Amino acid sequence: MDTSRLTAIDVHTHVLASVTEKERTGTASDSLAKVFGSIPELTVPELAEYYRERNMAAVVFTVDSITRTGNESRVSNEEIAEQSAEYPDTLIPFASVDPGRGAAAVRIARRLIEDHGVRGFKFHPSDQGFFPNDPAAYPLYEVIAEAGLPALFHSGQTGVGAGQRGGGGIRLKYSNPMHLDDVAVDFPDMPIIIAHPSVPWQDEALAVAGHKPQVYIDLSGWSPKYFPPQLVAQANSLLKTKVLFGSDFPALTPDRWLSDFAKLDLKDEVRPLILKENALRLFGLVEPKTEES
Template identity: 65%
Template sequence: MSPQQPRLSLDDLVAIDVHTHAEVSEGGQGSLSAELDAAAGAYFHADHRRPTLPEIAAHYRERKMACVVFTVDAEAATGTPAVPNEEVAEAARRNPDVIIPFASIDPHKGRAGARQVRRLVEEHGVRGFKFHPNVQAFFPNDRLAYPLYEAIEEAGAIAVFHTGQTGIGAGAPGGGGIRLKYSDPMLVDDVAADFPGMPIVLAHPSFPWQDEALAVATHKPQVYIDLSGWSPKYFPPQLVKYANSLLQDKVLFGSDYPLISPDRWLADFAQLPIKDEVRPKILKQNAARLLGLDQQQ
């Protein structure tokens, strides 16, 4: 792929998928153990073929969509290195018409991680950072992560937190050692209160804490919800109600690709009773505003 690809054109996009995963490095190394990877594939009833970054770009370009791409750095808890953040950033540089680069830094890295935040934003154009409290084995409001949040807020970047149940480890003995207690969205409420200048995305319908996520997003102006990781036909009724009303400007399309394809997600979303004037907000406009893309046109 040539580095001279055209820049992202908001008007030409059908949608912006704010939640996709880089699961394999250029060298073929995955970011999860074989056990956790297999459990996730079984949970989502997916063959779980792991596309490369160029394949992700091609997949979304064919669909006239842009996508936020990130890995998950949970090396301290899992012992498995993440896909390098620099590879995601380089893929975005080569495919600026489709890929929006996010990164992930293990919160256990503390101030060393904060230095990485600054470097990735300043030198590689990273726009946000993904946290997966279950896999990274930390409570979002644990002060060990605060140096990272401080750096993210100072850099004007976005923080994404997995919330609710996870397919990672589901069905494996002991859930693969993954603990669900870390992903209660009320723990992120503390972070939102302490870092009011840091936009936050609560990723996924937050079962079994959906009402808590809706409360946080309603109460904290910088908190958004992405709809990834679930087929829309399984969304809790209260989530659909809030997406249609109080949170219509703060709900975002996300698929969780490659575990759920954007094609499947959009087909099921089309069947939801979402107001006509709200659909384009969820599919593109809210993400464009959050990411600052509407100011670049």
């Protein structure tokens, strides 16, 4: 990946369509449409084209929530990894494995790392129905930590199930970022990304990220104009090297996010950290040296 050409790295994007589908059913995004409006469902190649046009890189993943829903993911981890390998200049494939799979989750994660080269793992505690600090999930984290890969956890409110009867069975309690404090203590060498402004637990997220050196916050899922003031203040100061650009595409487009981000009152030196440089460091990507350097 030639990182010098990149204007930004979007660390939070969803793959909602498979290249094997004959037609787009819309089922993956119907429940989110009431929250975010019409949501395009793109395949991995379509996502690569979308981000290439913008000179950006993107972390791509699905969500495996088979324990709660009883359904396999519409797009497999294997497809995402294999398709992303065709676009190494643009895409960084993460995997999602439901901790509720038990011992099988450990085997699946190890295979995805060793055979498919995934670069990290995505968890959605509310959708998957588990507390991140449940010891039952620890064998899965051990595989991720052993490989030196980051784990990204949804936090706070979610559009999944919003407005549905009983919230579609989604329980928000699982996504309090304070649960990740235990995980950060027990896996001190596993990078952890707390996804989204963690409404209504923003202060908890800031506390964990400020206290644990391997914990980051991504800013996806909310337009920057709605960011809590304490998040903006710390992103501009104490946590300026711990905050990452993420859009939550296709729920929110990077174009919309960046337009609103430009209006935030941030120091000039902080903006490139959030948009690109913090992610370069986290993912072990290095800017190619110029002749002058």
